[in-house]
Amino acid sequence: MALSLPIESTIKSLRYQIASCEAQLQDLRHQLADAENRAHWHTIPFESLSHDMIGGVPGDIQTEFLAVLSQNGERRRYAKAWPLEKHEYKRYGRQLIMPEVGLQGQLRLKTSSVLVVGVGGLGCPAAAYLAGAGVGKIGLVDGDTVEESNLHRQILHSTGRVGMTKVESATVSLTQLNPTGEYLAYSSRLTPDTAIEIFQSYDLILDCTDNPASRYLISDTCVLLGKPLVSASALRTEGQLMVLNSPPRPPGDILGGPCYRCIFPKPPPAESVVSCGDGGILGPVVGVMGVLQALEAIKIITRGIQHPDLICHIDIDKPRFQTNNEMPPNPPEPPSLLLFSAYSNPPFRSIRLRSRKSKCASCSAQAIVTREALTSGSLDYVQFCGIVSPVEALSVSERISVDNYARIRTGTNPITGTEARSDSHTLIDVREKVQFDLCNLEGSINIPFSVVSRTSVFVKGNSAKDVGEEEWVTKMRGLPEKKPIFVICRLGNDSQLAVGKMKELGLDCGGRRWVGDVKGGLKAWRDYVDPEFPEY
Amino acid sequence: MSQGKSKDVISITVEFSGGLEMLFSNQRKHILSIPTKDESGEASNVAFLVRYLCEDVMQDNRRELFVLDDTVRPGILVLINDADWQLEGEDKYEIQGGDNIHFLSTLHGG
Numbered sequence: 001m002a003l004s005l006p007i008e009s010t011i012k013s014l015r016y017q018i019a020s021c022e023a024q025l026q027d028l029r030h031q032l033a034d035a036e037n038r039a040h041w042h043t044i045p046f047e048s049l050s051h052d053m054i055g056g057v058p059g060d061i062q063t064e065f066l067a068v069l070s071q072n073g074e075r076r077r078y079a080k081a082w083p084l085e086k087h088e089y090k091r092y093g094r095q096l097i098m099p100e101v102g103l104q105g106q107l108r109l110k111t112s113s114v115l116v117v118g119v120g121g122l123g124c125p126a127a128a129y130l131a132g133a134g135v136g137k138i139g140l141v142d143g144d145t146v147e148e149s150n151l152h153r154q155i156l157h158s159t160g161r162v163g164m165t166k167v168e169s170a171t172v173s174l175t176q177l178n179p180t181g182e183y184l185a186y187s188s189r190l191t192p193d194t195a196i197e198i199f200q201s202y203d204l205i206l207d208c209t210d211n212p213a214s215r216y217l218i219s220d221t222c223v224l225l226g227k228p229l230v231s232a233s234a235l236r237t238e239g240q241l242m243v244l245n246s247p248p249r250p251p252g253d254i255l256g257g258p259c260y261r262c263i264f265p266k267p268p269p270a271e272s273v274v275s276c277g278d279g280g281i282l283g284p285v286v287g288v289m290g291v292l293q294a295l296e297a298i299k300i301i302t303r304g305i306q307h308p309d310l311i312c313h314i315d316i317d318k319p320r321f322q323t324n325n326e327m328p329p330n331p332p333e334p335p336s337l338l339l340f341s342a343y344s345n346p347p348f349r350s351i352r353l354r355s356r357k358s359k360c361a362s363c364s365a366q367a368i369v370t371r372e373a374l375t376s377g378s379l380d381y382v383q384f385c386g387i388v389s390p391v392e393a394l395s396v397s398e399r400i401s402v403d404n405y406a407r408i409r410t411g412t413n414p415i416t417g418t419e420a421r422s423d424s425h426t427l428i429d430v431r432e433k434v435q436f437d438l439c440n441l442e443g444s445i446n447i448p449f450s451v452v453s454r455t456s457v458f459v460k461g462n463s464a465k466d467v468g469e470e471e472w473v474t475k476m477r478g479l480p481e482k483k484p485i486f487v488i489c490r491l492g493n494d495s496q497l498a499v500g501k502m503k504e505l506g507l508d509c510g511g512r513r514w515v516g517d518v519k520g521g522l523k524a525w526r527d528y529v530d531p532e533f534p535e536y
Numbered sequence: 537m538s539q540g541k542s543k544d545v546i547s548i549t550v551e552f553s554g555g556l557e558m559l560f561s562n563q564r565k566h567i568l569s570i571p572t573k574d575e576s577g578e579a580s581n582v583a584f585l586v587r588y589l590c591e592d593v594m595q596d597n598r599r600e601l602f603v604l605d606d607t608v609r610p611g612i613l614v615l616i617n618d619a620d621w622q623l624e625g626e627d628k629y630e631i632q633g634g635d636n637i638h639f640l641s642t643l644h645g646g
Contacts, residue, residue, distance in 0.1 A: 079558075210646040234644040238554060264642065265619070268611020274555060276645040286646065308630040337620075339640070341553060344564065352619040438599070450558065454596035498569055 006062040012163035019161045022307030022313075024173040024411040030179040065180045083107060088180070092134050104121070105302035106134060113137035117190055117218055119166040121146075121276065121286035122232050122293060123208035124156040129294035131174040135301070137176065137182045139202055139407075142166040143189035147534075153283035190214060192374050192381065195221040203305050206293050207231040210275060212267045213381040219244060219260030220379075221361045224371050225249060228305065230296045231260065232289040235279050239289035241335070243296050245363065248305075254356050256337050261369075262357040270386030285342050292338065387504045393496040398516040402524040405486060426485045427478075430498045435490065441525070447472045449494040457504050476507050484514035492521035545569040546580070546633040550589070550622035554641030556612065559596040566593065570631070582614065583607070583639060601638075613640045 082089075084106060095101045101109075114135050116123045119142040126140055146157040146169050156173040157166065167185035174183050186198055190209075199205060199221050205216045207229060215231065222229040228246040232239065242263070249256030276286075335353040362369040373379050400408075410420050427444040429436055436446040455470050479485070485507070489495040495517035502508070508515045518525070526533040550566045557564045576585040586608060590599055601609070607627060608614055614621040615638035616629055631637070 120644055120646055126579070164613065208646050210644060212644055215644070227550075233553065233643040233646050235643040238643060240643050264611065266610035268642065269600075269604070269609060272609070272611055273642070273644050279555070279645065281645055289646075344553075351613075351615050352623060354620050354622040447640075453598060454559075456597045 015160055015162060016164050019164050019169070019172065023168075023175070023184045026172070026176055028181075030175070076138070084110070086182075088134065091178075091180075095133065100299075101302055105308045108301050108304065109134045109298070110136045112204070112205045112305075113139070113202045113503055114204045114206060114297055114301075115139040115141065115199060116208055117141045118208035118210065119154070119156065119170045120150065120208065120210065121153040121234065121281060121283070122290040123206070124154045124170065125187070125287045125290035126206050126208055126293040126297070127170060127174060128156060128177060129291055130297060131181050131183070133294070134178070134296055135181060135297075137184065137202075139184045139186060139198065140167045140170050141186040141188075141190050141198065142170075142186065144307075146507070149277075153281060153286050155287070155515065166453065171431065176357045190217060192217060192377060192379060196225065196371065196375060199225050199227060202227065204297055204300060206297060208290065208293065212273060212383070213385040215260055216267065216384065217381045220362050220374060222248070223259050223367075224369070224374065226250065228257070228300055229260075230293045230300075232293045234286035234289045234340075235274060235276060235281060237282055237285055237342040239285055240291075241289055241292050241296070241338040241340070242336070243300070244335075251363045251367045254358075256363060258356050259363040260313055260356060261362040262351060262355075262360045263337075267385040270388045273385075273388075282342065285340070288340060292340075300375045368406065391493040391496045393500050394517060398499060399496075399519045400516055401519050402528050405518050405526075406529045408486075423483075425483050426479055428485060428487045428498070430487060430489045430494050435536075438536060441488070441521075441522075444488070447476075447498075449498060452498045452501050455501065455505070473505055473507070476502070481509050481513050484516070486516065488518040488525075491523050492517065492519055495521060544572055546631060547588045548573050548585075548631060548634065550585070550593075551636065552640075554636070554643055556602065556639050556641045559594055559598065559602055560589075561595050567588065568593070571590065572612040579630045581631060582616070582629050585631060586627065598613060608639065610643050613642060614638070617638060 019176065050262070079452070083103060084092075088106070088110075092101075092106055096103065096106055112135055114130055114137070116127045116138060117129065119140050123140070123142070127140060130138055142165070144166050145162055146154070146162050146166055148159075148162055150157055150166075151159065151162075154166075156170040157164075158169070158173075158460040161169040161172070165187045167187045171183045172184050175305075176179065184192075188194070190198070195217055205218060205222050205227050207215055209215060209218065209525075210233075217232075219229060221227075222245050226245075226248040228248045228484075229244040230241075231244055232241045234240070242260075244257060245259050246257040247255065250385070335355060337353050339349045339351060341347055355361055358364055359366055361367060369379065407426060408420055423443075427441060428451055429440055429444040429446050430447045430449040431446070432450060433446055436444075436448075440446070451470070452470060455473065485502070487495040487498050487502070489498070499515055499517045502515050507513070520527075522533065523535075526535060547567065547569050550568055550602070551564055552560050552566075553564055560566065569584060570580055570588055572580055573579070574580050578584075580588075583606075586603060590603060594602065602607060614626075615636075616624045617636050618638075621629060
């Protein structure tokens, strides 16, 4: 372990350097292509023009015409006569010919700026589609670095960029996808002191984060600055999407769209929040949600974003290019929540949501979330949402370290002093069955934590609900009293709670049988005993 | 959706998603017949349904993952016929035969 560390960091650093050089090289290639294009434009030979005119055009007209063309200024004015660059007509052609976008929509996309907070499973596909569609400026906020376990869903990152910051990795990908866009990287986690400053220079915000504290902070900042917010989340096989603060009216204006606090005034208990790392996530599920965020963003931008302080409709392009029939802005869609469930039929459902809440802490006339409160640090989002502290449910005597447990399996038992025997003890693995089937320690018995935790403590004749003892409890009661029971899990939290439950159920035979957990779980086992044990 | 046939029970669909289904035998959709009247003889409302689910349907012991302070815990949206219950009178909404009541745990992953 100690030996492998410097090698690992060398590999990481080399990968990082290669990726940076590749990004630089890519950038240089684009600059070169750009310069070559311009050079080509400036050197179109006039001979070729005169050649075209040889047939039948009187000489004096030819001379006059070429003289006009050769005036640099005139030529430039002619080149600029089109509102989009030549290559842009080609690049965006397939969406330009749609009435939902058209020239005006494309110009709006080009002059728009979108901030993507969180460059993971949602942020990657969202940013990719926005860059592809020609959003002029995309900001990326994330404090994490790319890990191998991200790659099945975070499509902007790559194997070669493991270890690089997510924002840099995403910038490399986006530049390759569409070099005309401007991509700004903010490589630290969003905090209340940085949120306003960062959000200020963007028209629209995408919440692609993975925790409630960030979600409240992002929503509050959007309300304070009058920015529409497209918020999504995903876990396992399901996703949820909401467009919030749209239209983005000032706090107290009931015509504005609801904010995150209107829908969720109170945060969920911290222990009920499940991360993708713990609960799992199917790549395309979170991908679908990120793509839908990009879609909602494109709809909002091409429709024309209403500034909160102005009732009038801002036309960013109007002074320069008059587009045909000025259409009145489409009324914004009523607030809704889109549910996606990959294994349900139908997979999509739309839920009607409430409008702004009259007593909302953020967007009502009585709002307590103010700019001052946010910047002064008096709003502690992390505390508001609660922190899950590591489980400390057992006493020292109820726990065993992985080193000592390893000796029980292969050496001398530190508790009894006897030589190790495979049947000297019982090892219960409380991970869910699907995880147990991935990898487990030889001889261990699987009793999933979900089964342990839902078991009620059985009291005879207690209620009509008595249906007898659960099978696993009966089985464990039947184990010989002399053999200690060790409980193990993935990280060492559930195992402690399981031991507590087993004791409540009397499985320690009134103290005659030792029941305890393996500290740090299979992660510690891999870190200190067997580095070959799979990490997932 | 079928209407409750008996005078004393109404037939409704109750759904759980966003992980809540794990507390209800890992089953997302439940077709239930619930009493038309609550304990005190009033028409059954959503508050009664929540109590009923805890007492008679939930197999799991971890009630705190569903209710807190006698109502559904923060982070669970209650949807009545595809609308946020805040549009329908929250837990005072009187349940009608054929209603679809959906308990949805909000997701945070991304």
